[in-house]
Amino acid sequence: MYNEYAGxxxxxxxxxxDQRDIEVILARNLAEHLAMPIFIVNPFGxxxxxxxxxxxILGYRFDETGSMPASRWATIFQPVDPTGQPxxxxxLPLVVATTERHPAHxxxxxxxxxxxxxxxxVTAFPLIGQSDRFVGAMAIFWEV
Amino acid sequence: MIVKLWGTRGSLASPGPDTxxxxxxxxxxxxxxxxxxLLVLDAGTxxxxxxxxxxxxxxxxxxxxxxxxxxxxxxxPFFDPLRRPGVEIHIWGPANSTTSxxxxxxxxxxxxxxxxxxxxxxxxxxxxELSDHKVEIGEFEITAQMVIHPNPTLGFRIAEDxxxxxxxxxxxxxxxxxxxxxxxxxxxxxxxxEGVDLLIHDSxxxxxxxxxxIGFGHSSIFDSFRFAGEVSARELVPFHxxxxxxxxxIDQMILQTLTETHPGFTVTPGMExxxxxx
Numbered sequence: 379m380y381n382e383y384a385g386x387x388x389x390x391x392x393x394x395x396d397q398r399d400i401e402v403i404l405a406r407n408l409a410e411h412l413a414m415p416i417f418i419v420n421p422f423g424x425x426x427x428x429x430x431x432x433x434x435i436l437g438y439r440f441d442e443t444g445s446m447p448a449s450r451w452a453t454i455f456q457p458v459d460p461t462g463q464p465x466x467x468x469x470l471p472l473v474v475a476t477t478e479r480h481p482a483h484x485x486x487x488x489x490x491x492x493x494x495x496x497x498x499x500v501t502a503f504p505l506i507g508q509s510d511r512f513v514g515a516m517a518i519f520w521e522v
Numbered sequence: 523m524i525v526k527l528w529g530t531r532g533s534l535a536s537p538g539p540d541t542x543x544x545x546x547x548x549x550x551x552x553x554x555x556x557x558x559x560l561l562v563l564d565a566g567t568x569x570x571x572x573x574x575x576x577x578x579x580x581x582x583x584x585x586x587x588x589x590x591x592x593x594x595x596x597x598x599p600f601f602d603p604l605r606r607p608g609v610e611i612h613i614w615g616p617a618n619s620t621t622s623x624x625x626x627x628x629x630x631x632x633x634x635x636x637x638x639x640x641x642x643x644x645x646x647x648x649x650x651e652l653s654d655h656k657v658e659i660g661e662f663e664i665t666a667q668m669v670i671h672p673n674p675t676l677g678f679r680i681a682e683d684x685x686x687x688x689x690x691x692x693x694x695x696x697x698x699x700x701x702x703x704x705x706x707x708x709x710x711x712x713x714x715x716e717g718v719d720l721l722i723h724d725s726x727x728x729x730x731x732x733x734x735x736i737g738f739g740h741s742s743i744f745d746s747f748r749f750a751g752e753v754s755a756r757e758l759v760p761f762h763x764x765x766x767x768x769x770x771x772i773d774q775m776i777l778q779t780l781t782e783t784h785p786g787f788t789v790t791p792g793m794e795x796x797x798x799x800x
Contacts, residue, residue, distance in 0.1 A: 397706060397713040399654065400668040406708060407698030508617040508674050509653035 399513040401505050402426065409516075417517040423448030423476040426514065435498060435521055437490020448473065456489040471502035475515035479504045485522065496521050523662075523682045523800050524554045525720060529568020530792040532692070532726050532740065532762035533593050540768035545794025547571075548593040549691045549762060551722065555682050559660025563678065563689050564588055565598035568794065573602035580609065584659050586666075587615035588691060589675035590626055598627070599636055609645040612659075614666075616674035617651035624649040652676060670694050670710040671739040679714040685800035688715040688755070691762045693724045696745045697737060703745070703752035715753040719800050722792065723749060725760030728775055743775050747783045758785070761792035 398406075402418065406427050409416035415432035419425055424447045433439050436455060446454070452467035459465055465486055467473050474482035481503040489495050502517035529547030537546035548566030555561075560576070562569060562585045576583070583603055587594060603609050615623045624640075627649075631640045640647065650657075652666040653674075665679040669690060677690040688711075695710040696702040706712040715721050725746040727735060732742035741749070743760055750758040763772055776791050790796070 398708060400670060400710055403708055403710055404670065404698075410700055411698060507653060508619055508668065509651070510619070511653060 398426070399507060399511070401507045401513050405505060405514075405516050415519050417472065417519065418514060419448065419472055419476060419517075420514045421476060421512050423452075423473055423515075425451045432519070435490065435496055435519065436488070437492040437494070448476075458487050458489075458495075460486070471500045472515055472517045475502040475504045475517070479506070479512060498522060523556065523680075523685055523687075524552075524797055525687055525722075525800065526552045526554075526572075526797040527568075527722075527759075527761075527792055527794055528552060528572045529564075529566040529597070530761055530763055530794055531566070531593075531765060532724070534765040535567045535593075535596075536765035540770075543769040543793060544763055544772050544791065547794060548596065549588075550597060551689060553662070553680055553687070555661040557661045559662060560584065561586060561659065561662065561664075561680065562601075564594040564691065565596070565601060566593050567597040567600075569597035570600040570602075573600065573604075576603050578606075582610040582612065584612045584614065586664070586676075586678060587613070587623075588677065588689070589616055589671060589673055590630075591673070591692070592630075594692075595627065595630055599631055599638060604643050604645050607644040610648065611645045612648045612650060614650045614652055614657075616668070616676045617653045618674050622649070623651050665714060667711070667714050669714070670697050675739075677711050677714045679718065682800075686718040687720040687722065687800065688718040688753075689722045690715065691722065691724055692739055694737070694739050694741055695749055696741065697739075703748045706752065709749075709752065711749070712753055715749070715755060717754050717756075719756050720759065720798055721750050721753070721755035721757065722759045722761045724762045725775075725792075726762050726764045731764070743779050744782070747779050747785055747789075750787055751783075751785055755787055757788040757790060757798075759790050759792045759798075763792070 409429040417428045457465040471482035471484045483501045485499045487497045498519045500519040505514045507513050529550040531548050547568035549564040550566045550568030551563040553561040560583050654667050656665050663681045666676045669677040671692045679688050723746045724741045725743040726740035727742045729742045729744045
């Protein structure tokens with residue numbers, strides 16, 4: 379049995395993590411050393427990792443949320459447009475980067491666990507490895 | 523399968539009285555299957571002597587390049603079977619989005635770097651590009667995966683009849699990895715090496731040297747031991763010795779690391795000429 383965002387389930391129903399693609403490992407390693415907020419997803423758009431600067435903006439520690447499917451993270455942070463209307467997941471730059479495989483940029487607001495509304499700008503781009511392997515996407519965002 | 527080391531040195535060939543036991547030739551390993559299929563892992567200077575030992579009757583040879591840095595390709599034009607009419611040489615190596623494997627190798631096998639051109643060789647060459655792939659070659663099942671090292675670089679897992687080896691001669695899995703080596707999900711090369719009978723792994727530096735060369739793409743011998751333990755390898759072959767390390771200093775590095783780590787696996791230092799039967 380395969381869990382798209384977390385890995386395989388063994389015979390005892392325990393998640394056995396697959397090793398990530400090298401490009402994703404390197405992206406995470408880079409993110410852990412940068413002071414810019416970064417968010418990494420797999421080819422399905424499921425959250426794999428976000429770094430400590432991102433934790434400050436998102437209001438959640440990664441250790442608390444862990445990996446999660448796109449359907450969850452795209453709504454958990456309650457993204458809204460400048461008029462306060464909820465954004466559909468398909469309007470989020472990371473979702474564009476994974477579904478359409480091109481860079482995307484947008485400004486919108488999110489509400490983290492601390493219930494504070496933050497306006498952010500997000501630039502997302504697909505991660506494409508050798509042999510045109512699409513291995514996920516990465517987003518850098520700023521509070522504005 | 524029979525695994526034999528023909529070159530164990532990294533970066534630069536280093537012949538001389540101080541490197542007689544571990545050898546001065548750069549990376550080259552042969553893997554011969556039970557049905558006679560011959561794999562050659564990298565074409566460092568060690569491939570020259572290997573080429574002289576290959577049967578005149580052989581019809582097909584597979585050379586698997588982890589990457590195309592000079593210490594891994596320098597011996598290729600001196601591989602005797604390349605000059606044998608009709609022998610099929612299948613060359614497998616890392617894909618690159620901008621230049622084909624053939625063109626990248628031709629850059630080296632042409633003037634002014636080398637006087638003989640690829641088209642002048644008498645053997646029949648076939649090029650195959652890999653990134654993250656599984657391929658069957660003769661009796662072998664081979665898994666290739668990109669690993670951490672500058673420029674596109676592959677590691678290989680080779681299996682035959684339940685016996686497995688992993689070949690990661692140039693590999694820096696600790697690079698930027700705060701959790702190394704406790705989280706296989708986020709560790710380069712983990713799946714390739716998981717549970718293998720024989721792990722041939724980059725062990726180029728001492729810990730002190732590594733601290734000064736982080737990002738060069740190689741591992742300290744200490745990290746190599748930790749990686750082998752994390753993947754539960756049964757036997758580790760420290761490999762890709764630094765050209766500046768004498769036989770005595772490699773002895774010392776291995777002894778010190780054994781003393782510090784008390785590994786739960788066998789350690790057989792990578793020496794030119796030794797063979798393993800799996």
